[in-house]
Amino acid sequence: MFVKMDQKTTATLLELAAKSLLSSEPAVIHALEEIPRDLFIPLFSTAFLGGHKKILKAMVRVWPFHCLHLGSLKAQESYYDILESMIDGLPIPPPQNSSSRGHKLRILDLRHNSNCKTTCSQVRITFPFCLQSCRSSQHAVLNLENTQHHVRCLAIGNSGSEVESAQETMELLVDISLNNTLRTQQFLTFLSNKVEQSSGFLHLCCRDLQINRMSANKSILQILNLGCIGHLEMDQAYLGEIITVFAGMIHLHSLSLSNIPFRSYRGRNLKSFLVWLGQLENLQELRLSFFYLKDQLDKLLSVLPPHMDTLCLSFCGISMRDVTFLSQSSQATQLRVLNLNNNHIFSEAYEPFQVLLEKISGTVQHLEINNCMMTDSILLAIIPTLNQCINLRVFNFAFNPITMPVLKSLLQHLASLPRLKHVIYPVPIHCYHEQNFHHSLNRQKLAEVQAQVKAMLHMLHKDHVKWATYYD
Structure with a gap:
């Protein structure tokens, strides 16, 4: 007699299989080349929630899908340790002789997003597709592949080296909070080193940037593509410092500023701030707190979209x-x-x-x-x-x-x-x-x-x- 299993029953069986595998980390790592693709997602979720850093690092290296998202998963402890293990698993630059599965992971998304699944559906038009892929930077996977596809269609010259470059490029999506804690600084140093070591293979895409005390966190901005940032939150910063950040944020849709020292409004700072603010054509949300505007709101409104x-x-x-x-x-x-x-x-x-x-x-x-x-x-x-x-x-x-x-x-x-x-x-x-x-x-x-x-x-x-x- 055959028992018909629905999707929920199948998912439960996969979760049980994943938990069983995790009882021996070395065995799991050794078996990653052979286990079915359908087992990767429940295995990843179980390993992440259990804090199995070695397994997560190994899984990233042989991930059989185009993208990997944390989605709604939240680590119970050692959050930065887990993120570092996953980032460290990125094969950058990709090995010349890849595994039997082939090198498929192009987008590692370490943001918490309750509406995002672990991996996108395997939809293909001309090249692998991901709903969360970056569209703001010319170095993003989607834009590079679009360019290469256009080159192929026009049959312009020998595009072999360009195609190889597009295929090897990877994206790392991460929200960054500069809060001056020692562990955060250690993570950002690790992240900076990884980007520099990639020699251009890794595109760091930060959509949400939070900065507390701008003067202590300027160095990290050097490795960020500011055009990727959609939400900026700054606390205890001078208007002059804010203006320097604005320059590259052409896709900003949400801005939150708080505790801006009143003395920084003097001279040309406020006028310069309003000029830069007026260039944010995509701005939809503006949140100001402890930002003195008495009898000056008309100036602000005149430059807002x-x-x-x-x-x-x-x-x-x-x-x-x-x-x-x-x-x-x-x-x-x-x-x-x-x-x-x-x-x-x-x-x-x-x-x-x-x-x-x-x-x-x-x-x-x-x-x-x-x-x-x-x-x-x-x-x-x-x-x-x-x-x-x-x-x-x-x-x-x-x-x-x-x-x-x-x-x-x-x-x-x-x-x-x-x-x-x-x-x-x-x-x-x-x-x-x-x-x-x-x-x-x-x-x-x-x-x-x-x-x-x-x-x-x-x-x-x-x-x-x-x-x-x-x-x-």
């Missing part, structure tokens, strides 16, 4: 004049995410914000006005406009001096929003002793508020919508 969909300006000293300019900007009707946290924008008037809210009402999905000095009267005035934000999913207005009756009124009105999933609301002022806002919280009163909110949500059949405070 009109198609931007994310703008976060926390602790930026934003005034009502700035809010007015934002409401009149070309970006206003495109914004999906707007964060104005920790700016006292309601200390003067609320009308400019109400106009802004009307402009973004058709697109905004995530709105934060946490700690903006919003009072009962202001909230009551903007509730009708808030109710027009039909795509709103997340609303954060914590740490504003609101009373319980107004909070209840807001809850009843927002219940009609079809996509609202999460609200972070302020603790009503009666929960603080002697109306001392932000201090001396009465936990019993807060518990009563939370119970009332929960009961109202149940009565309105909105139990799936999470209303919470920062104290939950």
Whole structure:
């Protein structure tokens, strides 16, 4: 009698086989030339989660697919040790006499990406295909192979040496965080040495670069192709240092800057910064924190692309004049995410914000006005406009001096929003002793508020919508 096995059953059997193999590292390494291709993926996952560095190094050397991605895998410990083992397994330059399987690995992706499988489907058009391959650098595998294919089609000259170069080139995809820890510095030194030793065979592709204290990490930039970077996050850097990094980042789509010293704005620095910022045509997300912009937001908005969909300006000293300019900007009707946290924008008037809210009402999905000095009267005035934000999913207005009756009124009105999933609301002022806002919280009163909110949500059949405070 034959038993029909579904894909899930087959996967489970492969995982069991992989675990059985790992009981003897030398035997696994010796058998890599012979084991079925289908066993490589579950074996890799099991070896990675178990921290089998020698096996991982050997597997990279004979990987039978075009690409290898960490995907959703996370190491339990010795993360950098594991990454170094895998990088060390790259056969660079490739051996003249490759293994019986042939030398197939071209892209090693060491980024954590929950939506990425261990290897891409074996789709072929003219040459091996990978969804995560670099498209930004002329040294990337995909671009080199495109060039060689074009040369072949035109039959121009003898392209033998060029084809060989394209076939040998490999990509290493890695997110880099320069955080000044000793282990990070050791990893970056290892990475730099590997790239230099490859003599051009290895293309290092960094899509996400995080820099803490720019002055201590300038050397690593020399081995990076800045055109590959899509997201840049910098903390505690001078504007002049940021400008030097901008120069090669032509494909940047997300920029986060925080804790920029105010004294670095002097002279021509701010003007130069705005010039460079204006050259980032692909920019979609801008996040600034502790970046003083009072009465200067119009200058920033004038150089930003009109198609931007994310703008976060926390602790930026934003005034009502700035809010007015934002409401009149070309970006206003495109914004999906707007964060104005920790700016006292309601200390003067609320009308400019109400106009802004009307402009973004058709697109905004995530709105934060946490700690903006919003009072009962202001909230009551903007509730009708808030109710027009039909795509709103997340609303954060914590740490504003609101009373319980107004909070209840807001809850009843927002219940009609079809996509609202999460609200972070302020603790009503009666929960603080002697109306001392932000201090001396009465936990019993807060518990009563939370119970009332929960009961109202149940009565309105909105139990799936999470209303919470920062104290939950």
